[in-house]
Structure formats: C-alpha cells, structure tokens
Amino acid sequence: MSTQNNRKLSAYYIFGKAFSLLFLAMCAAILISTIFTFGEFIFSTAVFYKEDELPELVINAISNLIIALAMFELFLVINVDEHPASRHQTMHVLLDSAPRFIIVVCVALALEGLVLVIKFSQDANKEELIYPMAVVVSSAILLISLGVFLKICPRPSQDESLVPPTDRGPESSD
Incomplete structure (x- = not known):
C-alpha cells in the first residue's frame, strides 16, 4: 500500500x-x-x-x-502507467507505443513535405523546393532508423512480458 x-x-x-x-x-x-x-x-x-x-x-x-x-x-x-508489480511490463508497453508515435511523426513529416512541395510549386518558388525535399529525406532517415532499432532491440514474447524478471542475489548462485 x-x-x-x-x-x-x-x-x-x-x-x-x-x-x-x-x-x-x-x-x-x-x-x-x-x-x-x-x-x-x-x-x-x-x-x-x-x-x-x-x-x-x-x-x-x-x-x-x-x-x-x-x-x-x-x-x-x-x-503509460507504471505497473508497480512489473517494470518489465511497462517496458513492453513502451516498446509497443513508442514506435507507433515515431511512425506518426514520420508520416507527419512526409505529409508536411508534400504540402510544402505543393505550396512552393503553386507559388513558383522552384529554388526553395530543396527544403521540403530535406523534410521528406529526414522522414525517410527517421523511419529507417526506427527499423534498425526495432531489428536490434530485444522484443519479449507475450508470455515473457507478463512475468517479471527474477532478481537473483549473490547468495543464490547456481
């Protein structure tokens, strides 16, 4: 309590x-x-x-x-509410929700770049098209980085996420 x-x-x-x-x-x-x-x-x-x-x-x-x-x-x-029984479960929830947020940011950046391309094309600012292209490339780099992170990050299975990791002290060496 x-x-x-x-x-x-x-x-x-x-x-x-x-x-x-x-x-x-x-x-x-x-x-x-x-x-x-x-x-x-x-x-x-x-x-x-x-x-x-x-x-x-x-x-x-x-x-x-x-x-x-x-x-x-x-x-x-x-x-994300921290569960008092298991910090391991909280990390599992964050590993599920944080990539979704990064994907939303990537889509937002890509759409913003597309909107800027349309805007600069309508305004005949052809020399300023480099800025929206940089935004779209940044979005692609962020998405590739997320893919690399998810590939190298250990993902617990559903059964492991519900069981907290055991803490073994120095007296219980097997």
Missing part, C-alpha cells in the same frame, strides 16, 4: 501526468480551432472564393491536424 502511494506522489508520476494532460489539452485546442476556422470559412464567405483562399485553408488545416495527431500520440506514449 505504501509503494502505491509513493508511486502516485513521485515527481516522475506528477510531471508525467501533467505533461500528458497538457499535450491532450493542446491537441483538443488545435482540433477545435481547426474545425471552427474551417466552419467559419464555409459559413461566412460568399459562394465564390478568392483564388488562393480555399487551398491555403485546406493546407493549414492538414498541417494543424497532423500536429494534433502527433500530440495525441505523444499523450499516449507519456501516459
């Missing part, structure tokens, strides 16, 4: 919960803001739009929603 209270009052637990709730609140704020901005544009403007108004709004909405999705995944990764 005492370890349960110590775990709940530890700085790690308090800051982890605070940051996870902060990321969730920011994700909700971005989502609500994007929906209201899009709704305001649809209901308050005339039938005929300016030539760059709608594409700019859609590109900004996509960027905002990608950021909100990445923040939600970060909330899920940070909000």
Whole structure:
C-alpha cells in the first residue's frame, strides 16, 4: 500500500501526468480551432472564393491536424502507467507505443513535405523546393532508423512480458 502511494506522489508520476494532460489539452485546442476556422470559412464567405483562399485553408488545416495527431500520440506514449508489480511490463508497453508515435511523426513529416512541395510549386518558388525535399529525406532517415532499432532491440514474447524478471542475489548462485 505504501509503494502505491509513493508511486502516485513521485515527481516522475506528477510531471508525467501533467505533461500528458497538457499535450491532450493542446491537441483538443488545435482540433477545435481547426474545425471552427474551417466552419467559419464555409459559413461566412460568399459562394465564390478568392483564388488562393480555399487551398491555403485546406493546407493549414492538414498541417494543424497532423500536429494534433502527433500530440495525441505523444499523450499516449507519456501516459503509460507504471505497473508497480512489473517494470518489465511497462517496458513492453513502451516498446509497443513508442514506435507507433515515431511512425506518426514520420508520416507527419512526409505529409508536411508534400504540402510544402505543393505550396512552393503553386507559388513558383522552384529554388526553395530543396527544403521540403530535406523534410521528406529526414522522414525517410527517421523511419529507417526506427527499423534498425526495432531489428536490434530485444522484443519479449507475450508470455515473457507478463512475468517479471527474477532478481537473483549473490547468495543464490547456481
């Protein structure tokens, strides 16, 4: 019972919960803001739009929603509750959720690069196309690095993840 209270009052637990709730609140704020901005544009403007108004709004909405999705995944990764019975199980949960977050970040970077390519192509900024290409290449390098990490990282099986590792002291040498 005492370890349960110590775990709940530890700085790690308090800051982890605070940051996870902060990321969730920011994700909700971005989502609500994007929906209201899009709704305001649809209901308050005339039938005929300016030539760059709608594409700019859609590109900004996509960027905002990608950021909100990445923040939600970060909330899920940070909000992993540490099980008092087994730290091994917590590591198993993190090894499952952290790659999902990195994949979301890779997809977000790739989509952001694609959006920038479209934006710079429409604005006739051909000399600035190197920046979105760098973003897409960075996304690819991050995804390759994740694959290498998952290949070399030991992954416990489902049966092993539920059983905590045994601690053998110096008196029990076999």
